[in-house]
Amino acid sequence: MTNQFVWVSWNRHKKIYDAVLAAACALYLLCFVVGSFVFFDDRPDVMVMLIHATGTLAIILLHVILCIGPLNRLSHRFAPLLYNRRHLGVTMFLVALTHAGLVLLYYGGFGVVGPIHAVLFEGRSLTRLDAFPYELLGFAGLLVLFVMAATSHDFWLDTLSPRAWKGIHMAVYPAYGLLVAHVALGSLFDADGLIGRVLLAVGVAVVVTLHLTAGVRELICDASCWRPMPEEGNEKSGTGEWIEAGTVDDIPERGGRVVCLDGRERIAVFCYDGKVSAISNVCAHQNGPLGEGRIIDGCVTCPWHGYQYLPHNGQSPPPYHEKVPTYRVRVVNRTILLDPRPLPPGTPVEPAFFEAGPDDESLFEESGPLSDDSGPPPVAPHPPTSLSEGDE
Amino acid sequence: MMAEKPNRNRAFYVGYLPLPRAHAVFLLVAVPLSIAGMIVGALGLAGDQPAWGGGVWQTDQVNEWRGTLRLEPYPMLHVAGEDGEIETYLLVEMGKFGTRDRFAGADGLDGASVKIRGRRLHRDGRKMIELDPDDPKDPELGPAVSLLDGATPAVRAAMSMPGPRVTLRGEIVDSKCYLGAMKPGAGRGHKACATLCISGGIPPMLVSRDADGRAVYSLLAENTGVGLSDSDLAVIKPVIGEPVVLSGRPARVGSWRVLLVDRLDAQVDGASSASP
Ligand code: HEM
Numbered sequence: 001m002t003n004q005f006v007w008v009s010w011n012r013h014k015k016i017y018d019a020v021l022a023a024a025c026a027l028y029l030l031c032f033v034v035g036s037f038v039f040f041d042d043r044p045d046v047m048v049m050l051i052h053a054t055g056t057l058a059i060i061l062l063h064v065i066l067c068i069g070p071l072n073r074l075s076h077r078f079a080p081l082l083y084n085r086r087h088l089g090v091t092m093f094l095v096a097l098t099h100a101g102l103v104l105l106y107y108g109g110f111g112v113v114g115p116i117h118a119v120l121f122e123g124r125s126l127t128r129l130d131a132f133p134y135e136l137l138g139f140a141g142l143l144v145l146f147v148m149a150a151t152s153h154d155f156w157l158d159t160l161s162p163r164a165w166k167g168i169h170m171a172v173y174p175a176y177g178l179l180v181a182h183v184a185l186g187s188l189f190d191a192d193g194l195i196g197r198v199l200l201a202v203g204v205a206v207v208v209t210l211h212l213t214a215g216v217r218e219l220i221c222d223a224s225c226w227r228p229m230p231e232e233g234n235e236k237s238g239t240g241e242w243i244e245a246g247t248v249d250d251i252p253e254r255g256g257r258v259v260c261l262d263g264r265e266r267i268a269v270f271c272y273d274g275k276v277s278a279i280s281n282v283c284a285h286q287n288g289p290l291g292e293g294r295i296i297d298g299c300v301t302c303p304w305h306g307y308q309y310l311p312h313n314g315q316s317p318p319p320y321h322e323k324v325p326t327y328r329v330r331v332v333n334r335t336i337l338l339d340p341r342p343l344p345p346g347t348p349v350e351p352a353f354f355e356a357g358p359d360d361e362s363l364f365e366e367s368g369p370l371s372d373d374s375g376p377p378p379v380a381p382h383p384p385t386s387l388s389e390g391d392e
Numbered sequence: 393m394m395a396e397k398p399n400r401n402r403a404f405y406v407g408y409l410p411l412p413r414a415h416a417v418f419l420l421v422a423v424p425l426s427i428a429g430m431i432v433g434a435l436g437l438a439g440d441q442p443a444w445g446g447g448v449w450q451t452d453q454v455n456e457w458r459g460t461l462r463l464e465p466y467p468m469l470h471v472a473g474e475d476g477e478i479e480t481y482l483l484v485e486m487g488k489f490g491t492r493d494r495f496a497g498a499d500g501l502d503g504a505s506v507k508i509r510g511r512r513l514h515r516d517g518r519k520m521i522e523l524d525p526d527d528p529k530d531p532e533l534g535p536a537v538s539l540l541d542g543a544t545p546a547v548r549a550a551m552s553m554p555g556p557r558v559t560l561r562g563e564i565v566d567s568k569c570y571l572g573a574m575k576p577g578a579g580r581g582h583k584a585c586a587t588l589c590i591s592g593g594i595p596p597m598l599v600s601r602d603a604d605g606r607a608v609y610s611l612l613a614e615n616t617g618v619g620l621s622d623s624d625l626a627v628i629k630p631v632i633g634e635p636v637v638l639s640g641r642p643a644r645v646g647s648w649r650v651l652l653v654d655r656l657d658a659q660v661d662g663a664s665s666a667s668p
């Protein structure tokens with residue numbers, strides 16, 4: 001959504017987010033170092049201690065990253081954590097890279113063969129667990145994280161298409177599996193202590209449970225808003241191909257609702273100023289759920305990173321150029337009817353008007369086609385670069 | 393009627409707009425809680441690390457020793473201790489290299505009196521010197537080692553007669569890291585490094601436990617008393633840093649204990665096929 005290339009389009013929230021993140025990481029490393037000196041009689045080996053500190057911090061951050069998505073599906077309270085998740089991802093990658101770099105330098109350096117060879121291959125066997133090359137698993141995981149970090153910028157999102165980009169970022173799950181195995185078959189395999197094992201087991205359980213819970217809720221939600229595709233020649237209520245999508249009273253003013261179609265994309269239906277519009281539920285940025293967004297300054301605003309679209313044509317206001325598909329709508333006796341065939345992205349559609357109840361009357365006063373009663377015209381409502389940050 | 397309209401005032405967060413109150417309240421609780429969790433986690437995981445093992449590497453201090461050089465099973469220096477006991481220091485290079493190559497070319501070095509500069513490593517009474525690479529170079533012996541004249545009294549310590557055969561359960565470590573170059577210098581995390589060190593000529597050492605649970609340190613040697621041959625090194629390489637069982641005859645050389653191992657190929661093949 002940026003109209004020009006910038007590395008980071010900073011805003012206040014991102015700065016606070018990054019400051020808190022950096023402080024939390026620094027505090028973690030500091031406490032780990034202090035603990036390493038205080039809890040043992042012997043002096044720690046500083047490099048080995050840092051290998052442990054950065055490795056554990058990286059895997060903790062990875063768990064946080066993986067939990068934010070489903071948590072945000074379960075409660076919108078977590079939206080501020082999702083907003084800048086990409087920086088969390090890049091930070092985690094840098095911490096993991098430090099861990100791997102220290103291992104290669106310290107355990108792999110100063111010897112007769114090169115560090116990569118020494119750490120990943122020398123004297124290892126795939127058939128004996130005692131000699132299992134768990135470092136290879138960490139290396140593979142790190143490679144995946146690298147690809148994700150390197151393509152994290154919205155430049156790549158645009159270049160690769162959101163679909164391909166999302167595909168790349170789904171690789172975080174195989175990477176997670178590799179890294180859990182890296183730790184379980186590595187340091188934890190014959191560890192004396194219990195804390196690491198318990199934490200890893202709890203972490204995996206939390207990640208899996210959250211994903212299952214959010215997934216099941218999504219399914220239930222889909223089922224509750226699901227509409228069968230109309231059958232050929234269905235003339236019920238005289239609507240032809242049109243399908244019912246609830247009543248205008250089900251939808252909050254300047255809010256939306258998601259309608260799921262059999263085998264088709266979901267549709268986001270919005271009510272505002274006595275009008276109803278329907279656009280695709282899928283944000284052009286990173287597929288955020290537009291139907292869970294709001295109309296702000298006359299624009300549908302995505303709940304994830306705040307990309308905006310005009311409800312009557314699915315286009316981002318200038319200077320942006322994102323477009324999503326639109327749908328034709330009608331309102332009959334406060335019942336919303338949808339034509340389930342998507343129109344090409346950005347196609348203008350006349351909103352359907354409905355008669356407001358007594359509470360809504362004020363909303364009619366000023367409602368022109370492109371503005372509402374509360375905000376400035378929806379043209380570049382925010383600094384041009386302020387919309388472009390994302391989750392990873 | 394409109395009273396039935398769902399609540400439209402649910403707080404809605406947009407990153408570039410002011411933070412809604414409900415989100416601010418939530419963050420004010422959640423962020424400090426998460427940070428507290430990070431602190432507890434850091435302390436817990438720090439305490440969960442394996443013990444550091446008490447090795448010492450005096451990197452900040454270069455010392456000088458005079459004594460008698462012995463080349464087998466691994467280059468070492470016998471020094472007369474204060475109470476008349478012999479102290480024996482293994483000699484290694486900087487990095488992950490042994491000193492065998494340095495002494496290989498010169499004749500008559502075994503038993504020669506030498507002066508050596510370097511940094512001390514020690515753990516649990518076992519001692520080692522890392523030769524100082526910055527010391528002026530002796531034309532024959534490289535930096536940090538120079539021959540003393542013949543008048544210097546030698547510190548003699550022949551290898552003792554080997555005792556009866558024993559079978560020891562333990563871990564093969566590289567003596568340099570284990571004595572303090574890297575702490576704890578043993579175990580799964582250190583396997584790659586130990587393999588690299590031993591490949592570079594650092595003397596391999598078996599760490600086992602006696603009946604009372606005290607650590608027993610045995611340098612591994614051929615039963616002729618020389619250091620492990622290249623073919624035997626290749627045999628032990630895959631099991632460095634793992635639990636192993638080795639049998640052989642124990643002997644002493646100076647203050648070090650040596651295990652003169654039986655045929656390694658037979659032993660280690662058996663050990664590795666027995667493990668899961
Ligand atoms: C080239 C890549 C990597 C290599 C060579 C590598 C190597 C190692 C080694 C040798 C250890 C054992 C350290 C010891 O016991 O002293 C270790 C532990 C660990 N690694 Fe990695 N690692 C890599 C990547 C990663 C990544 C990407 C992560 C997480 C995001 C990670 C997380 C951990 C954790 C949590 C531990 C256990 C804590 C510890 O003992 O340090 N590693 N790694």
Ligand code: HEM
Nearest residue numbers: 002006007008009086087088090091152153154388389390
């Ligand atoms: C700890 C530090 C930082 C992280 C992690 C991070 C990550 C990012 C990333 C990736 C973006 C992307 C932007 C976007 O589309 O919104 C961003 C804004 C950006 N930052 Fe940071 N930043 C941090 C500092 C960095 C670093 C280190 C990089 C990169 C390696 C980086 C890169 C980016 C990029 C790419 C933008 C993007 C741009 C945009 O708004 O168009 N940033 N911050």
Ligand code: FES
Nearest residue numbers: 283286288302305
């Ligand atoms: S997914 Fe909609 S703004 Fe990012």
